[in-house]
Amino acid sequence: MPDTVLRTIVDATGKRRVLILQRANGTFGFEVEHRGDNPMERGWIRDGQHPLSVCGSAEVALREATGRVEWLAGALDLVLETAIDYDEVFRRGGRNLGDEDFALFKCPSCARVYLIDYEVDTIYLDADDLSRRTDASPGSFACVACGYTFRADEPIIGPKADRKFTVTWADLARTVRWSISGVCLLIGD
Ligand SMILES: [Zn+2]
Numbered sequence: 001m002p003d004t005v006l007r008t009i010v011d012a013t014g015k016r017r018v019l020i021l022q023r024a025n026g027t028f029g030f031e032v033e034h035r036g037d038n039p040m041e042r043g044w045i046r047d048g049q050h051p052l053s054v055c056g057s058a059e060v061a062l063r064e065a066t067g068r069v070e071w072l073a074g075a076l077d078l079v080l081e082t083a084i085d086y087d088e089v090f091r092r093g094g095r096n097l098g099d100e101d102f103a104l105f106k107c108p109s110c111a112r113v114y115l116i117d118y119e120v121d122t123i124y125l126d127a128d129d130l131s132r133r134t135d136a137s138p139g140s141f142a143c144v145a146c147g148y149t150f151r152a153d154e155p156i157i158g159p160k161a162d163r164k165f166t167v168t169w170a171d172l173a174r175t176v177r178w179s180i181s182g183v184c185l186l187i188g189d
Contacts, residue, residue: 003031006058011071017044018072020061029053030065059163067159077168079104089115094130096122103157106171108164109148113171118157 006028007020015035022028030053033044055061066072073080084102094100094115101119106112115124121136125144134141139152150156156165 007062009072009075011075016071018065018069018075020058020065022058023054028055028058028061030061030069032065032069062163063159077170079167079169079172084115089130092130094124096120104167105156105161105165106167107143107146107148108162110143110146111171112143112145113167116157 003021003023005019005021008017009020010017017033019031019033020028021031032047034047035043036045053061053064055064066076066078081101081103084104086100086102089095089100089102096117097120099119100117103116103118105114105116107114115127116122116136117124118136122133123136123141124130124133126132139150142149154165155161
């Protein structure tokens, strides 16, 4: 039985794609393919196997692929940590203890976007007032907009985080008070 393709994500050039698939043995994984320029190369050519991408679900396979395939985050419209302008955050009073590592996550219930300094587990609640912060102790944080309680056993950032917490540029565009200059961004609601 051949692999079943569950999802196909093509890059902006239309010449590369990632396949999320279910393998004949029931596990999930991904493959990367490119379209050859050579007229003799017809159709899609696989960029070598990813046999190690043996995942428990299609969701996990997609996360694995996002971590390994550079262009995929862009194709999925994900906002990467590298898009956060630290200077801009600091200029607005967002400095914390001097070893900040910022990331974004969103409330899966109402899609409100938050900034977190995961070095010290501090969540910034308000783009207009970066002094408004809260402790991000697992299980203790509830969305200030809708009350959704984040569970202690669910990572909200990083490669293990579920996609429901992942921020896309579309999420940012939906928020009114987002400030974006270049690729810089700050949270708002
Ligand atoms: Zn919420």
